[in-house]
Amino acid sequence: MIPAPFRYTRAATVDEAMQVLQQDSDAKVLAGGHSLLPMMKLRLARPSHLVDVTRIPELSTLKMSSDVVVVGAAVRYAVLSQSRIAEVMPLLTEAVRLIADPQVRHRGTVGGSAAHADPASDLAAVFLATDALFVVASPRGIRRIPAAEWYVAPMVTALAGDEMLVRVEFPQPQPARQTYLKFAHPASGYALAGVAAMLDIQEGMIQHVRLAVTGAGAMPFRARSAEQLLAGRPLAAVRFEEAADAGAKDGEYLSDAQYSEEYRRNLACVMMRRALEKLAAE
């Protein structure tokens, strides 16, 4: 299958990429292309112009400091999984290693996942749990969009047509205990339920609980009810099952031909409970 014809520009700078987006409202940003090109082959997407941003040096940034981890939008999963970011955000590298397969991880990018906004994207749970900030550029300047506002609808983000994602910022420090657990669809490998979980345990008390779920719901979501039930409580006194059950109710679920709404909600609950148990046992 060959995509419909389009123009191609390899941008050298963010400004150059933005110019194309401004001139042509049907232009799309191309990074790894592993979501966009399959859609273009099927004519589910038919952009008139692709702006390749993968060779803009700024977009390949990986920076760590005491207050923030910065990941450029065009950083590929394979690069991220091998990076020193594992030392401060094991959650992120753990999740990235579970995305698709080795070949796809050599092309797919962090920014591409964010901008594509597949509601079963592994990174969606990580972005939500860590309160990541999406730094976007436009002719009006730079703005930061919090993860909680990023995912508007399935495959729709808060990005305006002339805006482009430049980098993702993860505020630091994050809670010390972190994990990403995934129940993958046996054929597609997509998350039927993926849970990003973080917490601290200080003197037997649970603190700073962050839980987010992808794949199970119609949209990725933060399980705040579970967080509220657990935060500040003694580890010995909490029931993870109860918290996970409450957290799962924060999502909205849809039935489809394969899986019922109840099954998906239950899966979110089970995966949250497992993630919490894993972190408590560390």
Place this chain on the structure above:
Amino acid sequence: MEARLSIQITVNGKTVSDHVEPRTLLAHYLRDGLGLTGTHIGCDTSQCGACTVLLDGEPVKSCTVLAVQADGTQVMTVEGLAAPGTAHPVQQAFQEMHGLQCGFCTPGVLMLSTWLVQQHQTSDLRHIRESLDGIICRCTGYENIVKAIARAGELAVDEPAAPAASQREGVPS
């Protein structure tokens, strides 16, 4: 039709300059543009991995890479593994362990395996199995593929030298 763009790619050690439509996929360019039909197109939806080639030394599915995206890169296809009439250690291992049945996915499997061998990631069978996630063998011949990759790792330790680029079959000059 959109204007053709000029590209320069080093394929199997030989640099080629060409003009391609932006929508030309790397897999099609290799097969139709350069006649390197060893790279197979299986699913054409980036699932099956039969089209796997090494792009700057890393395994990628060439049905989901535009030829223009490969501009300025080094590409290695199955034709680049060894000179005609000879076999790369990975190919030897697949022959020895009967690591193929119908052979359709084999070019992609060989390229992924070559990368695994180069990364010294062939000692753990479980890791090999996980690494094959992006390869679909419709004959379901995975057992022997896994054994062949493990064997390739052993052979590569014994015989690390690869044939020089100039000896490789490949691009029409």
